[in-house]
Amino acid sequence: MDYKSARDIVTEVDHLSERLILGAIRERFPGDGILAEESGAHQDAARGLARGRTWIVDPLDGTINYANGIPVFCVSVALAVDGRPAAGAVHDPMRGETFSATADGPALLGDTPIGASDKPLLSDYVVSLALGGRAVATRVRAVRRAIRVSRSMGxxxxxxxxxxxxxxxxxIQSGGMSAWDCAAAGLIxxxxxxxxTDALGGRWFDVDRxxxxxxxxxxxxxxxAELLRLSRAAG
Known part of the structure; x- marks a missing residue:
C-alpha cells in the first residue's frame, strides 16, 4: 500500500487491475484514448476527451475499504464518445454482480433489465449521502429529516x-468526485x-472539470428537485 496524498491510498491491486484493463482496451481498440485513475491520460485523452472515443477507468473504487478488508468495492469502466458517456459497466467482484448500460439501451444487472426506485414517499427513501462544505451539519440534518435513513458505503x-x-x-455526494467515479455509474x-445531475443541478458529466x-x-x-433543494439548504 502506498500513499497518493495524506488521505488517499493506492494498493498493488489498483495497479494490477488497471494494467489488465488497459491491456485489454489497447489490444481491441488501439486507437482509442484512455483516462485512468492511477496512470492518468493516455493517447492524448486529456486533450481529446471532448471528441472521439475515450475509455474512463477506475480500477478499484473503494480502495480504503479493500485495504481494510471491507468487502465493498468495485471496478468501473466507461466509454465516452465525443465527450458523453456511451457505455459503462460497474463490476462488484465480491458479489459477482455487473451493472451496465449503453446510452441507447436499458440498465442491466447481469442480463436482467433494472429500474430505479418507484417509492412514492420521500420519507421512505434510503439514501447514499456524503455532504461537505458550507453549513454541512444543517444540510445533512435537512436531508435526514426528510428520508428514512442515510448510508455511506465508501x-x-x-x-x-x-x-x-x-x-x-x-x-447524493456534494464533492470530491472525478470522471472515473461517475462516468459508468451515472449512465447506468x-x-x-x-x-x-451534478450537486448543483447541472450536467453530471463534464469533461472540462x-x-x-x-x-x-x-x-x-x-x-x-426536493433532494437537491435540501442538500443545498444553508438553513
Missing part, C-alpha cells in the same frame, strides 16, 4: 450504481430512469 461508483435497481433510492442510473471537484445527485424524477 465506494461512490457502486453506491451510484445501486440507484439503478433501487437498493439506494437516491445518491440515468438509463434506469433516475434523474442524474478538474478531478475531485464536483458532486453528483441521482434520484427518481419525482423527488430529485
Amino acid at each position: 465506494s461512490s461508483a457502486l453506491a451510484l450504481a445501486y440507484v439503478a435497481n433501487g437498493r439506494f433510492d437516491a445518491f 442510473a440515468e438509463r434506469a430512469g433516475a434523474t442524474v 478538474a478531478t475531485r471537484e464536483f458532486g453528483v445527485l441521482a434520484a427518481p424524477p419525482a423527488h430529485h
